[in-house]
Amino acid sequence: MAEISAPRGVRDILPDESWKWAHVFRTIGETARNFGYSEVHLPIFEHTELFARGIGDTTDVVEKEMYTFTDKGGRSITLRPEATASMVRSYLEHRMDILPQPVKMWCTGPMFRYERPQKGRYRQFWQVDFESLGSPHPYADVEIIALSLEAFRRLGLTSLEVVINSVGCPACRPAYRKELSDYFASRSEELCGTCRDRLERNPLRILDCKREGCRKVTEDAPDVLGSLCEECREHFDSVRSGLDSLGAAYHIDKRLVRGLDYYTKTAYEVLSGALGSQNAVCGGGRYDNLAEAIGGPPVPGVGFAAGVDRIVMVMEQEGCSFGPEPLIDVFGVALDEPSRTELFRLVDALRRAGISADMDYGKRSMKAQMKSASSRKARFACIIGESEVAAGTVVVKNLQDGEQREIPVSDAPLDIRTQLLSTRKG
């Protein structure tokens, strides 16, 4: 046991898992390209003000969950809890408004939230985040939802549920908020302590409470869809008909509100039954006022983020394929010390020829080295001893069928490459 372990809620993604992650990133990257999104790399920390103003002061994320510290220059810095605010900051900072709109970008990386760790919930977790900036058109919303669903389809995730809602806009939300707050006030004794606190500050969040008592109260709560202004209602109808025209299956959940305050109009989540209480693999929506909230001109935007930890977890539970496990092609075996130098040169030549090859450097018996070859699941063992060095040859043993051949050492890279290609094709 190491004396110092990783902090609570933070974990190492080790080789037995990281190759699965690589498959997820590759698949999502290809989907991004097909939908016209370009990858960007954004900072992991930003000025605290960006998140306080962008995400909203009364959200759990800003109130309780941010990793905030003062740097040596006395500035308040926060490890990003999400990427949308940074994406919009970057769009504004680099004057992307002069580019053809919308500007479509995606990024990936770790996010940080001081939440109570549990299954599928970590303090450092990875997101893939997609944003389409500059278009108010409902098809931009439909495209974002369709992109997330296509990425999940390619990953083999089938039993997912898509829920959508509209959370209105600054024109219609204040009246709804008031109606909701009056309703909850009339039944406040049935609400949990947290929700009673939310009554004044953020009554919409009560709709999202998972506690039994609060859920019961929310059943009869005023319906957001009934109080949308004409523009929001039309937008929602167009998003729905756009999704219908693509054949996308979804449910409307009028209690769906998101944990971040920047949303306007469309909100959506993709849920998986395999995850337990942390059941969202992805969430997103439209945020037409976020750019102004962080000090820029109005820029309409829509996007989503999906949790990579959760995607891999659901894929494992559903038995989805991660593609072929990256195994070693060749393991080199030296029968004595003088032969090890020759073997080392061969392993180097194989690697340069694009064949994955490895060997031991310690003085180990042939049996021990063959054991390593099989535990590494190598396809071939290349065996060199005194007589092979003298003859300029190598014994190539196929570890799947046991067949072995002695060939000139200089022929080995091409010979092994040809065999690997023919078995990969077959």
Ligand code: HAM
């Ligand atoms: P979010 O719903 O807070 O949205 O997070 C998106 C996804 O990140 C969740 O559905 C979940 O899969 C994953 N996630 C969130 N918190 C954790 C955690 N503690 N541990 C593991 N996974 C987690 C956003 O972050 C918005 N920025 C999405 C967005 C983009 N909206 C518009 N554009």
